[in-house]
Amino acid sequence: MLTAGIAHEINNPVNFINSGAVSLQKDYEDLERLIHAVGELPPDARRIADEIGMEELLKIIPQTIVDIQTGVNRTSEIVKGLRNFTRLDASELKEADLHEGIDSTLLLLSHKIKDRIRIVKAYDERIGFIKCYPGPLNQVFMNLLNNAIDAIDQKIRGNSSAGETHGIKDPGTQYQIRILTKLIEEEGTAQVKIVITDTGAGIPEEIRDKLFDPFFTTKEVGKGTGLGLSICHGIIEKHGGKISFESTVRIGTEFTITLPIE
Amino acid sequence: MEKLTVLYIDDEEINLRVFKSTFRRDFFVLIACSAKEGLAILKKEPVDILITDQRMPEMTGVGLLKEVADIYPDVPPVRMIISGYTADKDIEEAYKNYKLYSFVSKPWDESYLKGIILEASNMLNKRYE
Numbered sequence: 001m002l003t004a005g006i007a008h009e010i011n012n013p014v015n016f017i018n019s020g021a022v023s024l025q026k027d028y029e030d031l032e033r034l035i036h037a038v039g040e041l042p043p044d045a046r047r048i049a050d051e052i053g054m055e056e057l058l059k060i061i062p063q064t065i066v067d068i069q070t071g072v073n074r075t076s077e078i079v080k081g082l083r084n085f086t087r088l089d090a091s092e093l094k095e096a097d098l099h100e101g102i103d104s105t106l107l108l109l110s111h112k113i114k115d116r117i118r119i120v121k122a123y124d125e126r127i128g129f130i131k132c133y134p135g136p137l138n139q140v141f142m143n144l145l146n147n148a149i150d151a152i153d154q155k156i157r158g159n160s161s162a163g164e165t166h167g168i169k170d171p172g173t174q175y176q177i178r179i180l181t182k183l184i185e186e187e188g189t190a191q192v193k194i195v196i197t198d199t200g201a202g203i204p205e206e207i208r209d210k211l212f213d214p215f216f217t218t219k220e221v222g223k224g225t226g227l228g229l230s231i232c233h234g235i236i237e238k239h240g241g242k243i244s245f246e247s248t249v250r251i252g253t254e255f256t257i258t259l260p261i262e
Numbered sequence: 263m264e265k266l267t268v269l270y271i272d273d274e275e276i277n278l279r280v281f282k283s284t285f286r287r288d289f290f291v292l293i294a295c296s297a298k299e300g301l302a303i304l305k306k307e308p309v310d311i312l313i314t315d316q317r318m319p320e321m322t323g324v325g326l327l328k329e330v331a332d333i334y335p336d337v338p339p340v341r342m343i344i345s346g347y348t349a350d351k352d353i354e355e356a357y358k359n360y361k362l363y364s365f366v367s368k369p370w371d372e373s374y375l376k377g378i379i380l381e382a383s384n385m386l387n388k389r390y391e
Contacts, residue, residue, distance in 0.1 A: 011346030012274055015369040019280035022372045026287065076369060 096134035151200025202249035297321035316345035
């Protein structure tokens with residue numbers, strides 16, 4: 001709850017930075033109009049204009065305003081991430097269809113998957129409805145599948161720039177995401193195992209320890225907040241489950257989630 | 263056309279200032295730093311649109327709307343709440359019972375907020391007076 005409070009409270013200062021920048025921009029446009037209307041400056045004013053480098057200044061100001069807004073947008077994204085994270089507190093345990101959750105997430109990602117990545121599903125049909133936090137759990141699938149797609153994209157980019165095809169003709173088997181679910185019953189307890197495997201670029205060894213750390217990201221500035229996997233970790237823990245991964249560079253990555261079910 | 267009069271209430275003074283400097287070209291902006299001060303302005307000046315922050319000491323935005331709905335039962339629901347927090351049960355209550363027109367999240371988007379204000383003003387046939 002504390003994080004939620006902080007996240008929301010940040011919106012106030014973010015609001016006046018953003019709004020302040022918007023109003024500065026309008027005020028500046030007005031001033032600029034005035035300056036242009038004045039035209040030729042009287043000698044005294046000309047001297048000051050040279051001293052402050054007015055021509056340059058007139059270009060710098062609007063750029064600075066845009067820079068401030070970029071900072072604001074990025075901050076807002078982080079706050080949104082934290083907010084989603086803490087929304088878990090507000091959601092309720094419900095009976096939900098695990099496979100339906102995965103399928104609807106895939107549907108949302110279909111524009112990113114297109115034809116270039118093959119999705120292979122191996123669902124254990126014995127798994128029906130499970131007691132879980134459906135919204136947050138779907139967020140975990142969304143994050144993991146999104147990362148899988150990005151990892152494959154990274155590999156595709158690497159291959160095309162290296163001019164390699166690894167001798168595999170069919171990109172459908174080369175670029176693949178497998179989703180496997182399995183019911184595991186032993187000694188009176190039942191667990192659901194969900195394995196998401198990609199044939200992407202893999203995770204370099206030196207960053208594996210940091211993968212679940214908040215704000216750790218390998219993505220381009222502005223492309224990821226670095227909150228995705230730490231949020232996943234939190235959500236799975238909240239379910240009393242576990243999340244782990246194995247990865248080989250250039251071969252791919254496999255995330256395994258286990259959730260206890262009643 | 264005459265400019266709309268918008269009253270904005272927020273306990274954060276900087277929010278008041280940036281609201282005014284952002285929208286002064288479009289609207290006649292009145293500001294107040296508490297629900298109590300806002301109510302005093304409503305009683306004195308003609309106001310078209312009322313916008314309030316939700317979380318404020320003493321009286322919340324929803325609390326304020328409740329009072330306003332009691333005092334001005336005939337004025338259409340041209341009232342907005344802006345909050346850094348997500349909408350909760352209180353906000354739902356305000357929609358249902360206290361004539362809340364719209365809930366907007368901070369940081370507000372200038373053109374979106376302006377659009378909502380203009381949209382709300384369409385329902386206006388009576389001012390707070």
